[in-house]
Amino acid sequence: MSSATLLSVENLTMRFGGLTAIDDLSVSVPAGKITAIIGPNGAGKTTFFNCLTGFYKPTTGSVRLVHPKKGEMRLETLTGHRVARDAQVVRTFQNIRLFPKMTVLENLIVAQHNFLQEASRFSIAGIFRLPGYRKAEAEALKTAAHWLDRLGLTGIADVAAGDLPYGTQRRIEIARALCVDPVLLCLDEPAAGLNPRESAELNTLLLSLCREEGIAILLIEHDMSVVMNVSDHICVLNYGRKIAEGTPEEIRNDPQVIKAYLGEDDEETASGGIAA
Amino acid sequence: MAYALQQLINGLTLGAVYGLIAIGYTMVYGIIGMINFAHGDIFMVSAFIAVTAFTLLAAFDITSLPLAITAVLITAIFFTSAYGWAVERMAYRPLRGSTRLAPLISAIGMSIFLQNMVQLTQGARVKPIPPVLEGGIELWRTADFTVQVSWTQIMIVLVTIVLMVAFTWLITQTAFGRQQRACEQDSTMTALLGINVDRTISATFMLGAALAAVAGVMVTVYYGVVDFFIGFVAGIKAFTAAVLGGIGSLPGAMLGGLIIGLIEAFWAAYLSPEYKDVATFAILILVLMFRPSGLLGRPEVEKV
Amino acid sequence: MSAVIIARHARTPAERFKDAAWVAFIALLLGIPMVGLTTVDEGGALAVHTRFGMLGAFVGASFVGRFIFRWIMDQVRSRRAAKPAVVKVDRTPQAIKVIGWAVLGASIALPIVFSENRYVIDTATTVLIYVMLGWGLNVVVGLAGLLDLGYVAFYAVGAYTYALLFSHFGWTFWEALPVAGAMAATFGILLGYPILRLRGDYLAIVTLGFGEIIRVILVNWTELSNGPNGIGSIPRPTLFGLPFDRNPAEGTQSFATFFGLDFSGMHRIIFLYYLILVLALLTNVFVSRLRKLPVGRAWEALREDEIACKAMGMNVTNVKLSAFAIGAMLGGFAGVFFAARQGFISPESFTFTESATILAIVVLGGMGSQLGVVLAALVLVLLPELGRNFSEYRMLMFGAAMVLIMVWKPGGLLASREPTIRLNKAVTAGGEA
């Protein structure tokens, strides 16, 4: 397993009016490993994801991806859907975003839209169900079935996604992201709202995705039992700045991190205003 | 030159009216993030109330002009606000937190309902009222053209200015204004602070309706005729004004209204009166294409 | 105000009374200027007439209505609370299939049963035009979740394209049909492209404006459209070149002579009926198929969550544009048929009311539901036929119904959704309907 750099973020800054949500952040994400981003609420973690995945255009800075097949790409220049489609950097959302009225399987098939759409040749091959399209559809179904199975969703494949319990929806969202065939999977608080058993299962899943499929994972998480157990590398944000970086062991003992999480003596003033 | 000056005056008058209506769109958009399609029809309802009120006053032989106009304004504001309140309560409030599409459809349903309700209860024919305010000031006389400002135009502009000042004070200086702006920023947080968000939203609708009511009275005096269809076109124009000024921005709405009024007046005078609505519409599309945040609006970053 | 807030505990009669009184008060406020007073033209000047009786009735009805409504709702709620929730097997899909086939059977049989009744077949043809329009708009509103308030514009583009192609180049119905569809789709794309990148509400207002603009242009650009006078003597479609004329031109055949029938005006009426039935059914099959393709799923996904679509690498603008263009194209086809059936078109047929009617059909039918559109079109076309009163109150009721349905059942009345693909194939052996 190589630990070559997959993604390197340099001097990333994101401002909203007067608020600097991310401040001159530089991080690098190794290929085939799990990197965690942690930090208190409002630290800018989700904003960081939004900048990586084309939802926000960063004020300054660069995001370089070394795609295993396509070579180097600059993510900050790709807009909207391009990041997922061309660079295969796929994310999940902190507040789950499924297609609630569609079934679990349909959710996973929609994730393969670009592949299927191409095979349907502007829907003409699709309307007449030509063999080429049928083959592609079977293939997409196989991919979906594979991930359904891996995440233990096969039994509920034909149920509307919105009708399922929260923990299951989290898994569906991960399965859906995996159907896009990511080289980098960005998970925004995948353990939020999970019970201890579910979050232990999540640990196993993340580790196996990374070790067996070689998918690099970027993980935002507050649940330390997940973060400390699966991460190879942790980066700590506070007020949009990186305050520490290292292995779980190093982070656990870092005085800066402890201060950020537990607060300082002048806690009120620290949490009252956002550092400029 | 004289002709252009006259168009400038007409355009500003028209623009003031559009601006008043546009504020209703912009405020509602600011606070609940939706287009209140029924707003144009609220304006139309107020024009009908004005017609009824003027006719009643004439029947009672109340001839003092300031008295009559004040009375009509108060009546129109009162009843139109009630309509604004009721529309929100019935068609929008039950849909808060619903899908994106539901409130829009509900709004268009409400608009259709109001239009037909007025048509059925007040009649489909154009309602003319006798001139309320006649005469004006001759500004400039050239060989072949006389530039005139009518008293009505002066009144419209004055009333609009006074309202704008009062309104700015209300939004920036009072407790209500603070609550209203707080709800715009983050209604959940505002609710947590113990502010009644429902009531603030209701008040916003009533305020928007009240301004539309003033516009309705002014239009009735200015043109002397109303019909049940005026809300539709005025609605689209005022909405265009709101978008042009930057939806969500109050000064923007007024500015947008003035610009649309001027463009319409000049277009009708110099190019083609039949296509003046097409011109407004073209502006709407151009603004949306090249500057969707409008002149004074802030660019919208979709929160993910 | 607090009286209207839905209380969780059982309501006492006094509370219900207070609630109803509050509603009656609001009704009074709203009613005074609109119901209680009206202005009437008397010898050139307006005079105010009072209608206090009607106002009283309105307020009274509001009071009683609210009181009974609350009472029933409370009963329903307490009964629902008492009963344990039972997991129901959703039988709607099967039921819909059965009703769907029954309606199809009935519509095929209709001209046979009523072969001499021109009125019935004419009305049924009108229903089918609305069904087709409804199915077209359903792609945009029901599937893709985009609000198009100017759908009639595409209908007009289709109709005028045929009328103009005929009057300038002598094109026939069948030649003009595809061109008019393409024309409408092009208009859809030109209009949609700049707007579809933006928030959904903008699309609604822009399409609203567009519908009006097309009408203004048709009225004023007389060189093109002959203005308010419209375009007449548009030829009826032929059956593989066989016209439905009484006296075919020298050396040609008409439908009646070819089949050796006596000429009857009903032939053409029935032919037009079957023609729109076929067009509508083709539309249905086309849309049902699309729904099961990547584009169709993308439309629905878009309606559910646009941001998630982006995160899956979907080009949302293109997906929206495809829905908008296909909806426009279907509207264009319907327009060509309309022009051919009427033989005469003018801007008056393409007003906002028409857009609102089509939208009401889609909304009342349960957005996304094909059968729902048929039922809603039936109700909406037949209602005004019942009497003058109904036609006067038609739009009023549409408006009110749109609000009520959104408040009560935002998914629409018939909103059960059939998955487009299943893991367990055995379940769907029935095929598509």
Ligand SMILES: Nc1ncnc2c1ncn2[C@@H]1O[C@H](COP(=O)(O)OP(=O)(O)OP(=O)(O)O)[C@@H](O)[C@H]1O
């Ligand atoms: N679109 C936006 N407009 C304005 N401010 C924003 C926007 N998006 C994020 N912010 C601000 O940026 C800051 C960082 O937010 P972010 O959501 O990235 O925090 P986070 O680290 O993900 O927090 P949490 O752990 O609560 O999810 C916050 O102060 C937030 O209000």
Ligand SMILES: [Mg+2]
């Ligand atoms: Mg976050």
